[in-house]
Amino acid sequence: MAKHLFITGANRGLGLTMVKQYLNDGWIVTACCREPEQAQELTDLLQQFDALSIFQLDVTDYESVELLAANLTEEPIDLLINNAGYYGPKGGMLGSTPVDEWRKVFEINSIAPLKLLEAFRPHLKRAKSSCFAVLSSKMGSMTDNSSGGAYLYRSSKAAVNSVVKSLAVDLFEDEISVIALHPGWVRTEMGGPNGLIDVDESVTGLKTVLDHLDMTQTGMFFDYKGQEIPW
Template identity: 80%
Template sequence: MSKHLFITGANRGLGLTMVKQYLQDGWNVTACCREPEQAAELTQLLDKNDSLSVFQLDVTDHQGLQLLANNLQGEPIDLLINNAGYYGPKGSLLGDIDVDEWRRVFEINSIAPLKVLEAFRANLKLASSSTFAILSSKMGSMGDNTSGGAYIYRSSKAAINSVVKSLSVDLREDNIAVVALHPGWVRTEMGGPNGLIDTQESVTGLKRILDGLDMGQSGQFLDFRGQEIPW
């Protein structure tokens, strides 16, 4: 029986590359994004892959999240990847922080992943062993922060890292592994053109980690090479 991946933010970049790699590996994939009608490359994959389903989902729409969970009730999910994220305004300087944008970044990066887990926890429990993976960032590491700045994005990722740590404790009895992953500085719309690696290299590394992950690694913060990152 094929394994089942559920992924958010699947319309481009890392998310779209993940969809492609898991489909190639024979998985059933449920891919979500805010505007499927604008996600041409993702929806084109539907014609070639019976094992792909695409749903509209805004991770900050908690009611819509629950409606989708109701639609998928009873379906085991082996791997849930929370990939949806938002950087917010770049170049924000101390003394010029947009508080409304800060709230928006927190809503997407820090609050939504927990609500996604709450909605699909029952599906993860239906699998014999399952994983909840959150795409975090080394920018959320306090031990690695030597350059300062980026207050909005850094704080949102530090917050979700704390959520990951708590979930790894609370979900142990459900046999659900929880991990925070740093994809590297990737050439994507968020990462920009100067990124050090492309999406293929990043996702290949992330998938290698997830394929071999066990409960002993639950609660860890790992980069795409499998190296542990300081909190």
């Protein structure tokens, strides 16, 4: 039986490329994004792959998250990837931190992943040795922070890393592994044109990490090369 991937933020960049790679690898893929009608490249894949389903989902609309989970109630999910994320305003802001934007960054990057897991935990339990993977960032590493700044994004990723650590403990008996992933500095709309790697290289690496994951690695933080990142 084919394995099942559920992924958020699937309309572009890393998420879209993950959808393509997993479909090409024979997986069933449930892809979610806020505006499917604007995601032409994603919806075009429906013509090529019967194994693809697309749903409209705002990950911060928790009622909609619960409804979608209820609609898919019989579906086992082998891999749940929280890819949806938000960087927020860039540039220097010390002294004038935009609090409303900070709340938005935290909502999307730190709170929504946990609410997604809460809704889809039963689906992960139905699959054997399933995984919840959160697209984090090395910018959330306390140890790695030597340049300062980026308060909104850094703090949100540090927070979701803490969520990952706690979930790894709480879901161990369910045989659900939980990991944080750093995709690298990728040339995407969020990463910008100066990124060091392209999307395909990042996703190929991340998929390799996920393909070889087991319960001994739950609660860990890896980059796309499979190297462990300090918290």
